[in-house]
Amino acid sequence: MDRGRSTEPLKLREVRIANRIWMSPMCQYSAGQDGVPTNWHGVHYGSRAVGGSGMIMVESTAVGPRHRTTPHDLGIWSAEQIVGHRMLASQIKELGSVAAIQLNSAGRKSSHRQPWVQSGQNSAVPVQDGGWVPLAPSPIAFGKLTAPAGMTAADIDDVVDAFAAATVNAHDAGYDVVEIHAAHGYLLHQFLSPVSNARQDEYGGSLENRMRLPLRVAKAVRDAFPPEKPMLVRVTATDWIEGGITLDEAKVFAKRLARLGTDLLDVTSGALAADAPPPNRQGLNLDFAESIKRAAGIAVAPVGQMADPDLLRDVFESSSVDAVIIGRALLRDPYYALRLVGDQPKEYWPSQYHRAL
Numbered sequence: 233m234d235r236g237r238s239t240e241p242l243k244l245r246e247v248r249i250a251n252r253i254w255m256s257p258m259c260q261y262s263a264g265q266d267g268v269p270t271n272w273h274g275v276h277y278g279s280r281a282v283g284g285s286g287m288i289m290v291e292s293t294a295v296g297p298r299h300r301t302t303p304h305d306l307g308i309w310s311a312e313q314i315v316g317h318r319m320l321a322s323q324i325k326e327l328g329s330v331a332a333i334q335l336n337s338a339g340r341k342s343s344h345r346q347p348w349v350q351s352g353q354n355s356a357v358p359v360q361d362g363g364w365v366p367l368a369p370s371p372i373a374f375g376k377l378t379a380p381a382g383m384t385a386a387d388i389d390d391v392v393d394a395f396a397a398a399t400v401n402a403h404d405a406g407y408d409v410v411e412i413h414a415a416h417g418y419l420l421h422q423f424l425s426p427v428s429n430a431r432q433d434e435y436g437g438s439l440e441n442r443m444r445l446p447l448r449v450a451k452a453v454r455d456a457f458p459p460e461k462p463m464l465v466r467v468t469a470t471d472w473i474e475g476g477i478t479l480d481e482a483k484v485f486a487k488r489l490a491r492l493g494t495d496l497l498d499v500t501s502g503a504l505a506a507d508a509p510p511p512n513r514q515g516l517n518l519d520f521a522e523s524i525k526r527a528a529g530i531a532v533a534p535v536g537q538m539a540d541p542d543l544l545r546d547v548f549e550s551s552s553v554d555a556v557i558i559g560r561a562l563l564r565d566p567y568y569a570l571r572l573v574g575d576q577p578k579e580y581w582p583s584q585y586h587r588a589l
């Protein structure tokens with residue numbers, strides 16, 4: 233691939249990211265007891281850091297036990313978890329990348345099995361087997377998962393506090409960047425979309441009301457993170473469902489996030505409802521990301537089938553997006569970022585590998 237802008241550094245606040253090819257957050261469902269990172273996480277993220285991804289976004293990490301997708305999710309609410317994250321963040325940084333973490337509450341997509349067990353994400357872990365009743369804006373189940381409890385005003389305040397506390401813990405653990413997950417049908421997205429939010433109070437109905445919790449969370453996270461460290465938000469450009477979030481609504485949300493001090497929007501779409509898969513096509517969120525950038529006036533990075541080298545060459549030649557986020561291609565090959573940019577200049581590769589070039 234012609235490297236184009238792909239190896240230009242990007243500075244967000246005081247954090248310098250060495251290139252524009254970043255690793256997407258991808259749940260490993262492999263945490264130890266009580267959500268603590270394991271050797272799996274160290275090797276998995278460490279090898280992608282050696283493999284040239286400029287920023288490693290550690291997977292969806294729960295802000296509290298009831299906010300996990302499965303009993304095997306990472307968490308960042310306890311002292312023991314912070315110790316594990318400290319090792320993980322230092323490993324990622326020592327191996328040459330920027331350490332970022334995605335903070336999440338799964339809402340109604342909670343208490344399911346690991347994807348490779350039974351019917352995975354569509355199979356609930358019942359309360360008697362160690363599962364729990366999910367929390368959500370309204371008691372509307374996701375597919376075959378356990379019906380959630382509609383959240384009270386106190387539950388909503390607790391979520392804001394949990395995100396703020398998780399942010400303090402992320403800083404304490406040494407992460408350079410935090411990302412709020414407000415997409416893929418998880419709690420904050422559930423509040424944003426009329427499809428999953430049927431509330432009659434100040435958190436439901438108008439767009440202003442549906443944005444209220446996500447914006448409260450963004451403000452709380454920004455306030456809890458040091459000013460020199462950037463905050464990202466993963467946003468959805470559309471629900472791909474009649475009656476769901478549209479690009480126009482996504483742009484209004486993006487502008488409000490920008491005003492609260494968000495540094496970059498990670499643009500995705502879909503996954504709100506079990507029966508509405510996003511279209512299967514290369515670069516499906518690229519145009520959305522450009523459009524959201526024009527509306528919000530801040531940096532953006534699209535995710536979703538962005539790994540094709542020809543597509544990337546065009547993106548780094550002519551698109552206005554600031555970086556590209558890659559998921560599954562990096563599961564298949566930890567060194568995908570290095571392979572994309574090739575072996576010249578050789579300084580781009582770890583010195584330990586120069587004799588192989």
Ligand SMILES: Cc1cc2nc3c(=O)[nH]c(=O)nc-3n(C[C@H](O)[C@H](O)[C@H](O)COP(=O)(O)O)c2cc1C
Pocket residue numbers: 256257258259260291292334413416466500535536537538539557558559560561
């Ligand atoms: C195994 C797996 C786990 C994932 N976990 C997360 C996650 O923790 N947080 C998130 O925002 N997206 C998650 N995703 C979605 C990816 O981050 C990404 O948005 C999606 O795979 C599309 O990008 P790709 O076409 O490059 O794979 C996951 C995807 C996969 C395949």
